[in-house]
Structures are given as C-alpha cells and as structure tokens.
Amino acid sequence: MFYSEMNPKILVFVLVASLQICSIAALTDIDDFAALKALMDLWENTPPSWEGTDPCGDQWDGIKCINSRVNSIQLSSMGLKGQLSGYISDLQELQTIDLSYNKDLGGPLPTSIGSLKKLENLIMVGCGFFGPIPDSIGSLQQLVFLSLNSNKFSGQIPPSIGNLSQLFWLDLTDNKLEGPIPISTGTTPGLDMLIKTKHFHLGKNQLSGRIPPELFSSDMRLKHVLFDSNKLTGSIPSTLGLVQTLEVVRLDRNSLTGPVPSNLNKLTNVSDLFLSNNKLSGPLPNLTGMNILSYLDMSNNSFDASNFPPWISTLQSLTTLVMENTQLQGQIPTRFFSLPYLQTVDLSNNTLNGTLDIGTSYRDRLQLIDLRNNLIAEYSPIPGQKQVEVILVNNLVCKETGVSADYCTIPRPNSSNVSLPNNCEPIPCRSNQISSPKCKCAYPYTGLLVFIAPSFSVLDNKTNYILLVQQLMDSFSSKQLPVDSVSISNQRKDPFSYLELKLEVFPSNQDHFNRSVISQIAFVLSNANFNPTKPFGPYFFHGDSYQYFAGEATGSNNSLNTGIIIGAVAGGSALVLLLLLAGVYAYHQKKRAERATERNNPFAHWDSTKSSGAGVPQLKGARCFSFEELKKYTSNFSEANNIGSGGYGKVYRGILPSGELIAIKRAQQISLQGGLEFKTEIELLSRVHHKNLVSLLGFCFDQGEQMLIYEFVPNGSLWDSLSGTFVNHTDASA
Ligand SMILES: *[C@@H]1O[C@H](CO)[C@@H](O)[C@H](O)[C@H]1NC(C)=O
Ligand SMILES: *[C@@H]1O[C@H](CO)[C@@H](O)[C@H](O)[C@H]1NC(C)=O
Ligand SMILES: *[C@@H]1O[C@H](CO)[C@@H](O)[C@H](O)[C@H]1NC(C)=O
Ligand SMILES: *[C@@H]1O[C@H](CO)[C@@H](O)[C@H](O)[C@H]1NC(C)=O
Ligand SMILES: *[C@@H]1O[C@H](CO)[C@@H](O)[C@H](O)[C@H]1NC(C)=O
Ligand SMILES: *[C@@H]1O[C@H](CO)[C@@H](O)[C@H](O)[C@H]1NC(C)=O
Ligand SMILES: *[C@@H]1O[C@H](CO)[C@@H](O)[C@H](O)[C@H]1NC(C)=O
Ligand SMILES: *[C@@H]1O[C@H](CO)[C@@H](O)[C@H](O)[C@H]1NC(C)=O
Ligand SMILES: *[C@@H]1O[C@H](CO)[C@@H](O)[C@H](O)[C@H]1NC(C)=O
Ligand SMILES: *[C@@H]1O[C@H](CO)[C@@H](O)[C@H](O)[C@H]1NC(C)=O
Numbered sequence: 001m002f003y004s005e006m007n008p009k010i011l012v013f014v015l016v017a018s019l020q021i022c023s024i025a026a027l028t029d030i031d032d033f034a035a036l037k038a039l040m041d042l043w044e045n046t047p048p049s050w051e052g053t054d055p056c057g058d059q060w061d062g063i064k065c066i067n068s069r070v071n072s073i074q075l076s077s078m079g080l081k082g083q084l085s086g087y088i089s090d091l092q093e094l095q096t097i098d099l100s101y102n103k104d105l106g107g108p109l110p111t112s113i114g115s116l117k118k119l120e121n122l123i124m125v126g127c128g129f130f131g132p133i134p135d136s137i138g139s140l141q142q143l144v145f146l147s148l149n150s151n152k153f154s155g156q157i158p159p160s161i162g163n164l165s166q167l168f169w170l171d172l173t174d175n176k177l178e179g180p181i182p183i184s185t186g187t188t189p190g191l192d193m194l195i196k197t198k199h200f201h202l203g204k205n206q207l208s209g210r211i212p213p214e215l216f217s218s219d220m221r222l223k224h225v226l227f228d229s230n231k232l233t234g235s236i237p238s239t240l241g242l243v244q245t246l247e248v249v250r251l252d253r254n255s256l257t258g259p260v261p262s263n264l265n266k267l268t269n270v271s272d273l274f275l276s277n278n279k280l281s282g283p284l285p286n287l288t289g290m291n292i293l294s295y296l297d298m299s300n301n302s303f304d305a306s307n308f309p310p311w312i313s314t315l316q317s318l319t320t321l322v323m324e325n326t327q328l329q330g331q332i333p334t335r336f337f338s339l340p341y342l343q344t345v346d347l348s349n350n351t352l353n354g355t356l357d358i359g360t361s362y363r364d365r366l367q368l369i370d371l372r373n374n375l376i377a378e379y380s381p382i383p384g385q386k387q388v389e390v391i392l393v394n395n396l397v398c399k400e401t402g403v404s405a406d407y408c409t410i411p412r413p414n415s416s417n418v419s420l421p422n423n424c425e426p427i428p429c430r431s432n433q434i435s436s437p438k439c440k441c442a443y444p445y446t447g448l449l450v451f452i453a454p455s456f457s458v459l460d461n462k463t464n465y466i467l468l469v470q471q472l473m474d475s476f477s478s479k480q481l482p483v484d485s486v487s488i489s490n491q492r493k494d495p496f497s498y499l500e501l502k503l504e505v506f507p508s509n510q511d512h513f514n515r516s517v518i519s520q521i522a523f524v525l526s527n528a529n530f531n532p533t534k535p536f537g538p539y540f541f542h543g544d545s546y547q548y549f550a551g552e553a554t555g556s557n558n559s560l561n562t563g564i565i566i567g568a569v570a571g572g573s574a575l576v577l578l579l580l581l582a583g584v585y586a587y588h589q590k591k592r593a594e595r596a597t598e599r600n601n602p603f604a605h606w607d608s609t610k611s612s613g614a615g616v617p618q619l620k621g622a623r624c625f626s627f628e629e630l631k632k633y634t635s636n637f638s639e640a641n642n643i644g645s646g647g648y649g650k651v652y653r654g655i656l657p658s659g660e661l662i663a664i665k666r667a668q669q670i671s672l673q674g675g676l677e678f679k680t681e682i683e684l685l686s687r688v689h690h691k692n693l694v695s696l697l698g699f700c701f702d703q704g705e706q707m708l709i710y711e712f713v714p715n716g717s718l719w720d721s722l723s724g725t726f727v728n729h730t731d732a733s734a
Contacts, residue, residue: 027057030635030655031090032070034712036063037661038087043105045079047515053659061515069093076100076522077445078515079545083107084129089115095142098519100125100526101447101543106151107131114139121145125171125526126542129153133172138163138189145527149173149201149540157182157207162189169528170194171201173226173540180209181227195219201538203228203250203452204496210234211251218242224538226452228274229253229496236280241266248453248537250274252297253496260285268292271534272453274497276300276322284309284326292317294341294455294535297497299324308332308352317341319365319535320457325349334359342366344457348391349373356392360385367458371395372410379407418460419489420469432548436506437485443512443548444504445521447541449488451499455535459491459499464535475530476505481520484508503541512548623698625709630654630664630700637666653712661712662697666705 036055040046047061056065062075070091080102088097089112098121099105106128113122114136122137123145130152137146138160146164149171156179157172170191181202184190191200192215200222207230216222216239225240228250235258236251246267252274259282260275271292276299284303287293288311296315299322307330312321319341328347331354337345338361345368353375358366360382369390376395381387390407392398398408422437429441436442456464469486476483483505490502505521507513513521524530525541532539633654634641644651649668655661700707 027068028053028055028065028070029068031092031640032056032065032068033655033659034653034661035085035087035090036060036070037655037659038085038090042082042085044081047075047078049515051659053655053657062519066093072096072098074098074519074523075102076519076526077447077543077546078102078519079547080105084110086110086112089113091116092118094119096121096123098123098523098526099127100147100522101545102127103545104128109134109148109153111136113137116140118142120166121527123147123523123526124151125540126150131155133158133177135160137161140164141166143167145169147171147526148175150542151175153177156180157191157202159184159188159190162191162193164194165196167194167197169199169201170197171199171540172205173201174204177202177205177207178231179207181207181212181215181232183212183214191215192217196221198223198245199226199538200224201226201452201540203230205230207232211237211240211256213237213239216240216243218244221245224248224453226250226538227254232256235259236261236264236275238263240264243267244269246270248272250453252276252278254278256280259283262286265289271295271317271455272537273297274453276324286311288314290315294318295320295322295453295457297322298326299346301326303327305329305351308336312336313339315339319343319455320345322346323350328352330354332356337362337366337369344368344370346370347374351375353377353396355379356390356397358388358390362388365458381407417490418462418465420462420465420487433511434504434506436504437487438506440484440506441511442484442506444487444506445513445518445543445546446502446504447525447543449501449503449525449539449541450494451501451536451539453537454499455537459493465491468532468536471532472503472505472530475524476521479520479524479529481517481524482508482510482513483521512550513546515549518546518549625698625700625702625707627700627702627705630707630709633662634664660697663710663712664700665708665710667707 033053033055040050049058049061052058055063055070056068062073062078063070064072071093072095074096076098077100080099081104084105084107088110094116095118097119100123103126108131109129111134114134119140120142122140122143125147128151129148132155133148133153135158137158141164143164144166146161146167147169150173153172153175154177157177159182161167161170162182162184182190183192198221201224203226207227209232211227211232211234216237220243222243223245225246226248232254233256236256238261240249241261241263244267247269249267249270249272253276256278257280260280262285264285265287268289268291270290272295273293274297276297278301280301280303282304284298284306286309287296293315294317296318303326305327308328310333312318313333313336316339318339320343324346328350329352332347332352334357337358340363342362343365348370351374352371355378356371356376358369364386366388369388372391372393372395374395376392376397379390379392379397381390389411391410392407393410398405420437422439424439426435426439427441429435432443433441434444436444465488469488472486473483485506487504487506488501492500494500522543525543631637633656634652637652641653642650643653643663649666652664652666653661654664695711696708697711698709700709
C-alpha cells in the first residue's frame with residue numbers, strides 16, 4: 001500500500017537511493033538538463049533515447065550540444081504531444097529550435113522565449129500553437145529564421161518583430177492573425193525596419209487595414225511579398241515599386257481598391273504577380289518592361305473596360321495569363337499566341353469578340369485557351385496544326401448552328417498525376433512499405449510540398465519534376481543524409497492557386513529512418529535549406545508524423561521497460577524491481593565508465609548528530625541527505641539554482657544522480673526549528689501524498705542546516721507549496 005501511493009518516479013528514486021548509488025557529474029550543464037526535463041514534463045512521445053542524466057553525452061535524439069550546452073533542438077515529425085514549457089528559456093545557448101510538424105504540440109508560445117538571446121532559428125511549422133505571438137519575440141536579436149506558419153496564432157503581428165535586424169525569413173502564413181501590418185512610429189518598431197529580410201510570408205490570415213506605404217522602401221531587399229488571402233483594404237502603395245529586388249508578389253484574395261500604381265512595371269525581377277480577387281479599379285496597369293514575368297493573374301477585379309492590351313504580347317517570358325472577369329473587350333491579337341513560353345491562357349468571363357485566330361506560330365507548350373463566357377463569333381481550327389485545347393463554351397460561335405464542336409463542350413478536367421519513370425520493376429511490398437523509385441521496399445517519410453507561386457501552369461510536364469527531384473536529392477546529399485530516392489505524385493492546384501504535390505523520401509541502407517535523420521530531413525524542408533530554382537519558387541512543406549522508427553513494430557522496445565515496472569509495482573514485487581534497477585544501473589555505469597561513489601549512511605549520520613536526541617524519524621519514503629550531497633546536486637547552492645526565497649530562507653533547484661529534479665528548501669539561521677519540531681514535521685510531510693502537493697523526497701539535518709527536499713514540479717504547485725512556512729504543509733491531509 002505504501003508503494004502504490006507513490007508516483008513511480010519517486011519509487012524508482014527511493015529504490016535507487018536504497019542501493020546507495022551516486023554517479024559522477026555528466027557532460028551536460030545542470031541548467032540545461034533541468035530545462036530539458038521541464039520540457040519533457042509537458043511532452044508525450046519524446047524519443048526513447050531521452051533518458052538518463054546526460055543529454056549531451058548520451059546523444060539524445062534531436063539535441064545537439066556545444067561545450068556541454070544545448071545548442072539546438074530539432075524534433076520535427078516526431079508525433080510530440082503537449083505544450084512548450086516556459087523553462088525552454090533556461091537553454092541559454094540555444095541557437096535553433098525546430099519543432100515542426102507535430103500537430104498535437106501546441107498551446108501558447110511562452111513569453112519567456114524572448115530571453116533566448118542566441119536564438120537564430122525559431123521554426124514551428126504545422127503545429128497546434130495558438131494565442132498571441134508574444135511581443136518578447138522582438139528581443140531575439142540574433143534571429144534569422146522565424147517560421148510560425150500553419151498554426152493557430154491569433155491577435156496582431158507584434159510590432160517588435162521590426163526589432164529583429166538580422167531577420168532573413170519571416171513566415172507567419174496560415175494562422176489567424178488579425179489587425180494591421182505594423183510599421184514603426186516613434187519608438188515602436190515595425191516591419192518597415194526589416195531591411196535585410198528577404199521574405200514576408202503573411203498569407204492566409206485575417207490581416208486588415210491598408211498596406212502601409214511606409215512599409216516599403218528602396219533600402220529593402222525583399223524577394224517575396226506574400227500577403228494573399230487576408231482582409232487588406234485600401235490601394236496598393238506605389239512604394240512597392242521601389243523594392244527592385246522583388247521576385248514574387250501575391251496580393252490576391254484581399255479587398256484592395258483603387259488603381260494599380262503605374263510604377264509596378266519597375267519591378268523587373270518579378271516572375272509571378274497575383275493581383276486577382278480584389279476590387280481594383282481604374283485602367284489596367286501597363287506592365288511593359290517586366291521581361292521575366294511568367295505568371296500573371298489579375299482576375300476578378302473592377303478595372304475599366306479595355307481592349308486586350310498590346311503590352312501583354314511583349315511579355316516574352318509569359319507562361320500563364322489569367323484575366324478572368326476583367327472587363328476585356330474587342331479582339332485578341334493573333335501575335336499574342338506566339339509568345340514563346342505560353343502554356344495557359346484563361347480569359348473567361350469577359351466581352352472579347354470577333355474572330356479567334358491563334359495563328360500558326362504558337363509553340364508546343366501552349367495547351368489551354370479558356371475563353372468561356374465571351375462574345376467570340378468565329379473560330380476555325382487549322383487542320384494539321386498541333387491541337388490546343390480551346391474552350392469557347394457560352395460564346396456566340398457555340399450558340400449558333402447545331403453545336404457539336406469539341407471547343408463547345410466543357411472538358412473533363414485532366415488529372416495531372418505525373419509519375420516519373422522508374423528504371424526498374426516495382427515490387428510488391430508488405431503492408432505500409434512502399435516500392436521506392438529504385439524498386440526497394442521501405443517506409444518513406446512523407447508530406448505535402450506546397451509551391452506558393454510556381455511560374456508554370458501545365459502541371460503534367462515531367463521535365464519540371466525531374467528537375468525538382470534532382471534538386472531535392474542534391475539538398476539531402478549535401479547534408480549527408482541517408483536518402484536513397486524521392487518520389488513526387490498527385491500534383492494539383494488548390495483553391496488558392498498553390499501547387500500541391502505529395503513527397504515521399506526513401507531511406508538508403510535500411511528500410512526505415514531513425515529519429516535523428518527524420519528531424520534533419522524535415523529541417524531541410526522547414527528551414528528552406530532546400531531552395532528550388534525556377535519554375536518552382538517559394539514553398540512550404542507539411543510533413544507527416546513518421547511512424548516507422550523501429551521498422552514495422554513501432555515503439556515496442558520502449559514500452560517494454562515501463563510495462564515491466566508498472567507490472568511490478570502493481571504486483572508489489574519490490575524484489576523484481578530491485579533486480580531490474582540494479583541491472584539498469586549496471587548498464588548505465590558501464591556506459592559512462594565512471595565509478596559510483598559510496599554515500600554515507602544517512603541514518604547513521606542522523607544518529608551521530610544526536611540533535612536533541614531526536615532519533616531516526618518514522619519515514620514514509622523520505623530519506624536523509626548529507627549537506628555535501630546537496631551541495632553537489634545544486635552546484636554548491638549556486639545563485640543560478642536559486643529559484644525563490646522568502647522569510648524562511650531560499651529554495652534551490654538541483655538534480656539527483658538519478659536525473660530526478662529536486663527543489664530544496666533551505667532554512668535561514670533565524671528560522672531554524674528545534675531538532676524535535678523538525679523531525680515531527682518531516683514525519684508528517686512524508687506521510688502526505690496529495691495530488692495537489694509536491695511530494696517530500698527527503699531532508700537534511702547536517703552541519704547546522706535544516707533543509708527539505710521536494711520533487712521538482714515546474715509550473716505546478718511548487719510555488720504555492722513552498723511559499724509558506726515549514727509547518728504550513730501539514731495542513732493538507734493525505
Ligand atoms: C529591441 O531591441 C533592443 C535591443 O537591441 C531592446 O532593448 C528592446 O527592448 C527591443 N524592443 C522591443 C520592442 O522588443
Ligand atoms: C535581378 O535578378 C538578377 C538575376 O537573378 C540579379 O543578378 C539582380 O541583382 C537582380 N536585381 C535586383 C535589383 O535585385
Ligand atoms: C506602356 O508603357 C510603355 C513604356 O512605358 C509605353 O511605350 C506604351 O505606350 C504604354 N502602353 C500603353 C497602352 O499605355
Ligand atoms: C473568380 O471568381 C470566381 C467566383 O468567385 C471564382 O470561382 C474564380 O475561381 C475566380 N477566378 C480566379 C482566377 O481566381
Ligand atoms: C467588338 O467589341 C468592340 C468593343 O466593345 C466593338 O467596338 C466592336 O464593334 C465589336 N466587334 C464586333 C465584330 O462585334
Ligand atoms: C462567369 O460567368 C458565368 C456565366 O455568366 C457566371 O455564372 C459566373 O459567376 C461568372 N464568373 C465570374 C467570376 O464572374
Ligand atoms: C516542359 O518544361 C521544360 C522546362 O520548363 C520546357 O523546356 C519544355 O518546353 C516543356 N515542354 C512542354 C511540352 O511544355
Ligand atoms: C488532357 O488529356 C488529353 C489526353 O491525355 C490530352 O490530349 C489533352 O491535351 C489534355 N488536356 C490538358 C488541358 O492537359
Ligand atoms: C497518382 O499516382 C500514384 C503513383 O503512380 C498513385 O499511387 C496515386 O494513387 C495516384 N493518385 C491519383 C489521385 O490518381
Ligand atoms: C541514424 O542513422 C544515421 C544514418 O543511417 C546514423 O549515422 C546514425 O548513427 C543513426 N543514429 C542513431 C541514434 O542510431
């Protein structure tokens with residue numbers, strides 16, 4: 001009955017203590033270890049390698065250290081569950097956090113994150129974080145990458161982000177952010193200050209207000225401005241035309257009004273321009289000079305009615321023209337169709353009229369001309385020419401005669417599921433394994449690769465994907481990752497005009513990946529380490545949680561020990577446990593190749609002090625610690641481990657050799673009790689096992705000190721429990 005009252009950790013501790021085990025200090029800094037333990041306390045599904053007391057020395061999966069300090073945490077696609085502890089801020093040397101693709105990892109982002117002064121990469125893509133992005137984020141002076149996309153963050157974009165002078169990448173896409181895009185005023189920073197930043201990815205939020213003209217200046221180095229799918233109003237500021245480095249501009253799916261500024265054509269490095277689905281008015285912009293513009297979408301706006309503008313036929317790089325519902329009228333000039341890279345033309349829902357003449361000098365690449373809902377009266381395909389798919393449904397030409405022409409029916413949308421050729425015969429695989437492009441059965445790492453602004457529109461051109469696969473392989477092999485091959489499939493355009501495709505990454509050597517490799521592969525994709533060239537452009541990745549770390553039978557090894565321990569506890573078989581722990585201990589001892597030192601017998605020690613003739617206390621699980629031990633566990637009661645103080649004295653944090661975190665309440669000289677009172681209190685406390693109260697692990701009555709040692713509960717009831725006087729604890733009953 002005594003065992004079953006206690007939590008198994010304490011039980012283990014008590015038994016380990018009774019084996020009189022101590023081990024020698026580990027490689028890992030005590031603060032960092034304590035902080036990792038605090039993180040673990042709020043997480044489920046941490047890697048099985050996360051055990052013992054030495055994350056750096058034992059190479060915990062996903063943890064990298066430099067000089068005994070934790071330098072990076074990368075745990076993508078691990079199926080982590082829970083919340084992020086505010087104690088993460090104790091990892092003061094941290095440079096990289098990547099917790100992407102753990103969809104059950106969420107809660108608020110702790111404010112304390114702002115004290116990670118060395119942080120360079122904060123990447124949490126596709127998790128479940130919600131609530132505001134803390135203003136303290138502006139204190140991360142070294143931050144280069146900030147990717148919080150695809151979470152549920154709400155509230156405003158903190159203006160303090162403008163303080164991040166090193167920021168290269170800002171991705172807040174696909175959250176629930178609202179309010180204005182902040183710009184600096186007086187002493188308040190704003191995004192206009194981010195002159196080194198190349199990426200503003202703010203799409204798919206609920207941002208409102210106008211796009212502030214002050215946001216842009218010729219000092220900026222922005223490549224991607226992605227503000228699509230928000231609630232932005234007002235006109236497009238002409239200052240946008242000053243940012244000559246721009247390559248992709250997406251302002252579509254907002255409520256922008258007014259004319260398009262006439263200097264937009266100064267953006268001669270832009271390849272993708274989306275202004276569609278707004279309420280833009282005035283004349284169509286003249287984009288003469290945008291010589292590498294490939295993809296232009298201006299659909300669904302309220303421009304003045306105009307003839308098909310002649311400048312469009314001068315855009316030599318154009319692959320895709322989408323001007324649905326833009327009040328175009330008159331005839332489409334024949335020379336337009338001979339643009340050399342043209343693939344798709346969508347001019348539906350206009351009042352284009354006359355004869356459709358696509359001429360004879362269009363290229364093979366031209367696949368689709370969609371002119372439905374216009375007034376075109378005549379079209380005669382030239383026999384012998386390569387067939388282009390033309391759609392003239394709901395035009396005069398299809399309303400006349402007994403319509404039977406192909407171009408008068410809406411074609412079935414083609415599935416563009418392109419699979420690249422294998423040079424081998426795919427083989428049948430057992431369940432969940434998949435035959436790789438090299439025809440080996442394995443468990444791939446999978447996810448969705450989403451391109452925000454590809455500069456092509458014909459989705460079934462294999463050449464593009466062969467290039468993509470090659471670039472992916474190059475990225476993985478430049479990081480020496482054991483990737484055998486990658487495959488892509490299921491290409492499709494989603495409702496936001498994003499190109500989605502399914503990615504499968506196959507392991508080499510083994511049929512599955514281990515944790516450290518998965519987090520590195522995911523990092524390549526979450527941190528834009530993989531940087532595809534045109535025609536793909538900006539992207540984000542949504543990794544799936546990887547299930548196959550141990551081959552087919554997942555996690556069976558890990559649950560074994562816990563299972564036996566639970567069984568043993570339930571059966572009350574302390575002997576089995578002792579043997580087991582002795583075994584575990586022996587293993588650890590061997591692994592560290594360090595000798596355990598014998599500890600003084602606490603009870604003998606207690607006797608020898610003979611304080612007030614108190615005698616050995618009636619203990620229920622509490623043990624006696626020597627002063628020397630506690631000194632060691634708290635780095636000599638260092639200030640760094642002082643976690644609170646009050647009238648009675650101070651509270652310190654420490655770590656037992658078993659790895660358990662402890663809190664030590666050390667009485668000041670003036671609040672010392674008599675030996676008998678102290679003994680009575682310990683006896684009482686040691687009987688208390690209440691769920692709202694931290695458990696007493698032991699005490700120290702040595703060298704004139706009185707200390708109580710508790711289980712350390714980060715965030716929990718610790719503060720309440722320890723803030724009273726010693727005797728207050730006894731109010732609670734078991
Ligand atoms: C901006 O950074 C400075 C340090 O460079 C810091 O003192 C200040 O508090 C930061 N401001 C905000 C709003 O985060
Ligand atoms: C435009 O792109 C070219 C080629 O990538 C580059 O060399 C040039 O610096 C860019 N211009 C600006 C203003 O960024
Ligand atoms: C568009 O701009 C170009 C160069 O600035 C100019 O030559 C041309 O006449 C303009 N076209 C229209 C229709 O305004
Ligand atoms: C234009 O608006 C219609 C109706 O809202 C929508 O179905 C269509 O997809 C839009 N076109 C583009 C190119 O976004
Ligand atoms: C085509 O539309 C233009 C502009 O609305 C008009 O001036 C012209 O007469 C029309 N042509 C035909 C053949 O209907
Ligand atoms: C295009 O025209 C069709 C038929 O007139 C109409 O049903 C549809 O809503 C229109 N789409 C847009 C985007 O205006
Ligand atoms: C396929 O894509 C490549 C590279 O973008 C291009 O050179 C080729 O012309 C395209 N082929 C077709 C048929 O569109
Ligand atoms: C759809 O598929 C057919 C047959 O494969 C092909 O001839 C046609 O060009 C395709 N259309 C488009 C728009 O890709
Ligand atoms: C696309 O092709 C892949 C492999 O060729 C296949 O597994 C998948 O089911 C296909 N998807 C669709 C939507 O047809
Ligand atoms: C994971 O796999 C990589 C490559 O196969 C290997 O180098 C590494 O040692 C493995 N890590 C663990 C913890 O097994």
